[in-house]
Amino acid sequence: MNQIADQFQTYDVTGGPEYGHRNLPKLRSVMKNLGIDYFLVPHEDEYQNEYLPDCNERLMWVSGFTGSAGAAIVGLDDATMFVDGRYTLQVRQQVAEDLFTFTKMEGGGMAAWLRTHVKRGQIIGFDPRLHSPAALGKIRDAVKLAGGETRSLSTNPIDQSWDDRPPVPLTQVTVQPLDLAGKSHAEKRSEIGHSIAASGADVALITAPASIAWLLNIRGQDVQCTPLPLSTALIDATGQVQLFIAPEKLTDDVRSHLGNEISVQTEDALQGAIGNLAGKTVIVDPNTASAWHVxxxxxxxxxxxxxxxPVALPKATKNATEIQGTTAAHIRDGAAIVRFLHWLDTDAQSGQVDEIEAATQLERFRRIDSSIRDLSFETISGAGPNGAVVHYRVNTGTVLPLNRGSLFLVDSGGQYPDGTTDITRTVPIGEPTQEMRERFTLVLKGHIALATVRFPVGTTGSNLDALARYPLWQAGLDYDHGTGHGVGVFLGVHEGPQRISKAPNSIALKPGMIVSNEPGYYKTGEYGIRIENLQYVTEPEAITGGERDMLGFKTLTLAPIHRDLIVLDRLTQAERDYINAYHTRVWNVVGPLVNGEAKDWLQSACAPL
Incomplete structure (x- = not known):
């Protein structure tokens, strides 16, 4: 395994207070030359990706903060950092307190701060490529109310100040073959073109790289964890596409794959192409496009x-080939998870293992499969109280041991050419308390309810969310995250437009959509519990004696759910039957892929309750 060690996820805290001390003076010098009093620094980049290429880590460059959500407002004499509740500890570890004031993102964020802090006549600069139209509208209104002025900047002052900025990624684009994509890009372009025409528009501006990757059956390596080629596209009602991408990324084979109906141009050519759209009706998604685009x-x-x-919904509705591929990927991933769970139940029970060692061991098991391309996100490896931090990211500054008498929560996934995985398991280290077992069982009951529900066509994820929460609610408990998110096929591990959550969502669940099923419970300062499988929506079927065909779910994820955490007398017979049937399937499908002690352990883990 040593030959792939350099590919492994790293856990060093790469930011730190020195970033602000070193870089704030550089930025302020450029700001003075531009005549602006404040500059807005969101975490987002030009592509609104979940993960950023190193060259677009502007917030880290100016502050040292490496979290996945945050923002800063830098003034000539002061600076403020905005983070949500997940990062209150991390921001103090990484950002210089003598340079930045820390403020919660909740409660209005940058717009609320600007409304109360900007003085009359001050000029607030921003990069329009990094803000959505809606967010920028709130900022402009707040600054105007305070008597200030907003100024759109053609060049980002951080980019001007960043003298050792990493290069823009120029990794080669690859073709997603038809036997994995299921549809040619000609078919996809024709369908999207028809939907554009049906909406009364002439053209759609596609700014989400994941949509472009799916539409054109291509993938890339420009960002970690998601196989994206950074790019933008215009597609018209005839299905013809203008692709704006660094041409160095395209091999002759990729150009041949794209064909004559896809015009390849440099990214800089987008502005000129937009200039040719006078009088045309252009679809723009305000959730993925920037204010600059609009x-x-x-x-x-x-x-x-x-x-x-217009690509988002077709992309989310997987075809039969995509479902077949992701099913195969989940089986192989299941073998890695089984080896890891066996390791957790044996070697890791010593109390001498820490969160980083556990996450690395899991990645090592995944990389036994030579087809893996990357992790699908940074592993959440939470021991004891860190497991109660919903989006915890283990690093050398926060790492804890897996102590006996505690729970260990691990949320992880892999990127394979045929599928994207995401699984969470909660495992006892030593003997769990009765409270841990009781609450795990409540979470499990909600998970089973969502896995087994049948529902009519037109049902949204918001309609189903309460099913997963009901057992917890009856005990006066809940969790503060969504129950399910969409997942791509060798694309983003988090995708829309469907989701399962309390928040209203108007997108009906359709056959082929993949969603996670991940209810949880978190006791601050003590432990966290989450049980997550991926599942896809099945075709509507008749129910004996029923009057309407009903959709359902088929589970993709295959790995045991820890039986020592289940309070059997809290399960109904139907719930026991579900667990037994699920574990029988795990044994039958994954069992042949493991051997030795891991196979013996799996047989015991999958024995009937």
């Missing part, structure tokens, strides 16, 4: 139609 279209005389990305 402002540029309006300046060109285009008619902006604010609507959902």
């Amino acid at each position: 402002d540029s279209l309006k300046a060109a005389g285009a008619i902006v139609k604010s609507a959902a990305d």
Whole structure:
């Protein structure tokens, strides 16, 4: 395994207070030359990706903060960091307190701060490529109310100040073959073109790299954890596409794959192409496009139609080939998880293992499969109280041992050419308390309810969310995250437009959609519990004696659920039957892929309750 050690996820805290001390003076010098009093620094980049290429880690460069959500407002004499509740500890570890004031993102964020802190006549600079139209609208209103002025900057002052900025990624684009994609890009482009025409538009501006990757059956390596080629595209009602991408990324084979109906241009050519859309009705998704896109279209005389990305829903509705591929990927991933769970139940019970060692061991088991391309996200490896931090990211500054008498929560996934996985398991280290077992069982009951529900066509994830929470609610408990998110096929581990959560969602669940099923419970300062499988929506079927065909779910994830955490007398017979049937399937499908002590352990872990 040593030959792949350099590919492993790293856990060193790469940011730190020295970033602010070193880089704030550089930024302020450029700000003075530009004549601005404040500059806005969101975490987002030009592509609104979950993970950023190193060259777009602007918030880290100016502050040292490495979290996945946050923002800063840098003034000539002061600076403020905004983070949500997940990062209150991390921000103090990484950001210099003598340079930045720390503020919660909740409660209005940057717009609320600007409304109360900007003085009359001050100028607030921003990069329009990094802000959504809605967010920027709130910022402009707040600054105007305070008597200030907002100024759109053509060049980001951080980019001007960053003298050792990493290069823009130029990794080669690869073709997603038809035997994994299931549809040619010609078919996909034709379908999207028809939907654009049906909406009364002429063109759609596609700014989400994941949508472009799916539409054109290509993948890339420009960001970690998600196989994306950074790019932008225009697709018209005939299905013809203009792809704006660094041409160095395209091999002759990829150009041949794209064909004559896809015009390849440099990313810089996008502005000129937008200038040719005068009088055209252009679909723009306000959730993925930037204010720069919208402002540029309006300046060109285009008619902006604010609507959902027309690729998003077809991408989320997997075809039979994609389902077949991701099923195979989950089986192979299941073998890695089984080896890891066996290791947790044996070697890791010593109390001498820590969170980083556990996460590395899991990645080592995954990389036994030579087809793996990357992790699908940074592993959440939470021991004891760290397991109660929902989006905990283990690092050398926060790492804890897996102590006996505690729970260990591990949420992880892999990127394979045929599928993307995401699984959470909660494992006892030593003897769990009765409270741990009781609450784990309540979470399990909610998980089973969501896995087994049948529902009519037109049902949304919001309609189903309460099923997973009901057992917890009856005990006066709940969790503060969504129950399910969409998942791609060798694409993003988090994708829309479907989701299962309390928040209203108007997108009906459709056959082929993949969603996670992940209820949980978190006791602050003590432990966390989450049980997560991926499942996809099945075709509507008749129910004996029923009047309407009903959709359902088929579980993709295959790994045991820890039986020592289940209070059997809290389960109904139907719930016991479900667990027994699920574990029988795990044994039958994954069992042949493991051997030795791991296989013996799996047989015991899957024995009937």
